[in-house]
Amino acid sequence: MIDPVLWRATRAIFVREWRSELRNRQALNAVALFAICSVVAVSLGLGPLNRSAELPLVHAAFLWIVLLFAAFTALARVFVIEEEQRTASALRLAAPPTAVYLGKLCFNLVLLLGLTVLVTLLAIVLFRMQVRNPGMAVVMLLSGAFALVAGTTLVAAIIARSTSRGALFAVLSLPILIPMLVTAVRGTALALAGSGWERGASPIQALIAYAVTMFVTSLFLFATVWE
Amino acid sequence: MQALELEHITLDYGRRRVIYDVSLRVNHGQVLVVTGRNGSGKSSLLRVICGLQTASEGQVWLHDDGARQAPLAMRHAIGWMAPDLMLYRELTGHENLRFFADVRGLDISDVTLDALLADVGLAGRGADLVATYSSGMTHRLRYAYALLHQPALLLLDEPSVMLDQSGHELLERVVARQRQRGITVIATNDPRETRFADITLALEEAV
Numbered sequence: 128m129i130d131p132v133l134w135r136a137t138r139a140i141f142v143r144e145w146r147s148e149l150r151n152r153q154a155l156n157a158v159a160l161f162a163i164c165s166v167v168a169v170s171l172g173l174g175p176l177n178r179s180a181e182l183p184l185v186h187a188a189f190l191w192i193v194l195l196f197a198a199f200t201a202l203a204r205v206f207v208i209e210e211e212q213r214t215a216s217a218l219r220l221a222a223p224p225t226a227v228y229l230g231k232l233c234f235n236l237v238l239l240l241g242l243t244v245l246v247t248l249l250a251i252v253l254f255r256m257q258v259r260n261p262g263m264a265v266v267m268l269l270s271g272a273f274a275l276v277a278g279t280t281l282v283a284a285i286i287a288r289s290t291s292r293g294a295l296f297a298v299l300s301l302p303i304l305i306p307m308l309v310t311a312v313r314g315t316a317l318a319l320a321g322s323g324w325e326r327g328a329s330p331i332q333a334l335i336a337y338a339v340t341m342f343v344t345s346l347f348l349f350a351t352v353w354e
Numbered sequence: 355m356q357a358l359e360l361e362h363i364t365l366d367y368g369r370r371r372v373i374y375d376v377s378l379r380v381n382h383g384q385v386l387v388v389t390g391r392n393g394s395g396k397s398s399l400l401r402v403i404c405g406l407q408t409a410s411e412g413q414v415w416l417h418d419d420g421a422r423q424a425p426l427a428m429r430h431a432i433g434w435m436a437p438d439l440m441l442y443r444e445l446t447g448h449e450n451l452r453f454f455a456d457v458r459g460l461d462i463s464d465v466t467l468d469a470l471l472a473d474v475g476l477a478g479r480g481a482d483l484v485a486t487y488s489s490g491m492t493h494r495l496r497y498a499y500a501l502l503h504q505p506a507l508l509l510l511d512e513p514s515v516m517l518d519q520s521g522h523e524l525l526e527r528v529v530a531r532q533r534q535r536g537i538t539v540i541a542t543n544d545p546r547e548t549r550f551a552d553i554t555l556a557l558e559e560a561v
Contacts, residue, residue: 132459139456143442150444213440216406217499220429222457354405354426 133226140222140230144205145237153208154238158201162246165193170253183319186256187312193246194239194275195308201238202279203296205231206287215287224350228280232342235276243268259321267318267327270334271311277341278303284352307337355431355506355536356417357381358403363412365398373399373557376412385529385538385550390557396541397436399557400509403539404434416507430458431536433505435496437512441484447471447495448480451502458503473527474498475520489516497524506536513540514547522546 148154169189176182209215218227247268250256258264279300286295314330358380365373372395380386388396401407403414405425415422416431425432441450448467455462471480474494479487484495493516500508513525529550532538540547548554 135459136457139453143445143453146449147442147444212443213438214442216401216434217439217441217454218457219406220404220432220434221454226457 133223133229136222136226137229137233140226141233144231144234148234154201154204158197158238158242159245161197161200162193162242163249165196166246166249166253175255180320183257184312184316186250186254186319187315189254190246190250190315191271191308191312194243194272195304197242197246198239198275198279199293199297199300201242202235202276203283203286203292205234205280206283207292210287219354224353225346227353228284228346228349231283232276232280232345235280236273239272239276240269243272256319258319260318260323260327263322263324263327263331264315264318266331267311267314267334270331270338271307271315274307274311274334274338274341275304277338277345278307281341281345281348281352284349303341307334310334310337355382355428356419358386358507358537358539359415359417359422360403361413361415363399363402363409363414365395365402365407366410373409376555376557378553378555380537380539380553382536383533384552385533385540386553386555387548387551388539388541388555388557389543389548391543394557396557397438397511399555400434400436400511400539400541403507404432404509405429406434418506428507430503431506432509433500433503433507434509435493435500435511435513436509437493437515439496439499441492441495441499443485444483446481446483447476447487447498450484450495451480451498454499454502460503462502470498470502471495473524474501475524490518490521493517494521494524497528501528504535507539508532508536509539509541511541513542514544 176185209218251258282296282299282303286292286299289295310330310333314327314334317327317330360376360378363373363376364371388399390396398407402409403425414425416425416428418428418431445453448471451467451470455467468480471477474497476491476494479491484492487495514521525547529538540550542548
């Protein structure tokens with residue numbers, strides 16, 4: 128049972144993040160522009176690809192590379208902006224650390240899910256990417272997005288107070304994310320190729336296990352990092 | 355809250371020792387005034403007291419109901435305002451207070467929030483974005499942030515900087531009320547504020 132005070136604080140932080148974002152649109156604009164530019168540029172550069180057995184793997188790899196770099200662009204902002212605008216102290220003194228983590232994690236998750244939908248639709252239109260097992264693709268993208276957010280949100284809190292944040296975020300996140308990315312790419316390729324659930328179950332389980340592990344670990348570590 | 359206790363607090367910035375071995379106790383109803391020239395560590399000491407900064411040595415204890423706890427374990431009992439305290443510029447004054455009330459788990463009506471804004475001199479300006487506030491108005495909103503949860507320990511860093519004459523009257527009201535509610539700590543060199551002191555801590559540069 129979730130503590131009602133914690134739930135209320137989490138909801139308040141989530142709503143505040145979106146209210147601030149919708150008023151200044153910094154993360155939304157950066158992420159959307161990056162996603163559109165990268166998909167359009169690659170589709171123009173490559174032109175139509177020949178159908179082959181490797182094509183779903185190429186599409187899946189491209190999809191996750193765009194999501195990864197968009198995540199580097201946007202997901203760290205939730206903590207960096209608190210330090211840059213010097214609002215972190217006010218928040219630190221008022222809010223329970225767990226609520227801060229959960230509120231910002233939920234914001235990042237919704238942002239990345241929106242981005243995933245956008246990138247996938249663009250890839251379907253511009254790359255003529257075929258999704259032969261849509262149900263499995265949705266589950267794969269959902270569990271992958273959760274794993275990506277769970278893996279990066281704590282790192283975002285760690286790097287927020289450093290001076291070379293951008294580079295540090297990538298350097299710290301990449302080793303943590305590589306196992307998850309490899310699994311997500313292979314799993315998404317299976318879904319695009321139309322493989323059955325019996326083959327897709329393994330990467331989905333791995334992604335969910337990774338996400339839950341990162342989430343629980345972050346939940347325990349966050350107070351130390353934040354305070 | 356019965357008392358605030360500083361136990362051998364020492365604070366270093368790199369090799370520079372700013373505060374050395376400060377120990378004192380402030381009891382309910384008392385006002386501690388911290389003085390010292392620029393860079394002597396007044397603001398840092400307040401940040402250490404509220405738990406936003408860790409002392410190099412020593413401990414801060416808040417005594418309540420016979421038990422003593424570290425500051426961040428009692429964040430519900432601490433109100434802090436300082437010139438470097440920033441609130442969300444893209445939200446209105448009222449939205450800021452509503453947000454901090456919610457994250458603190460307080461059940462406060464909009465009417466009460468408006469009354470608090472009026473009390474700090476922001477009547478009728480609660481619906482304006484903080485980005486449009488003057489520096490004096492922003493400082494008044496900091497008062498509202500610090501007083502929102504009626505803290506037992508109130509930390510005021512340069513409390514009347516940026517404020518006009520009515521701001522000094524606000525400070526007098528706040529300190530008078532806080533004497534009933536708990537403990538006040540003020541970091542200042544302004545003679546109009548040092549006169550509130552029951553205990554004065556004059557910080558010199560340690561090394």
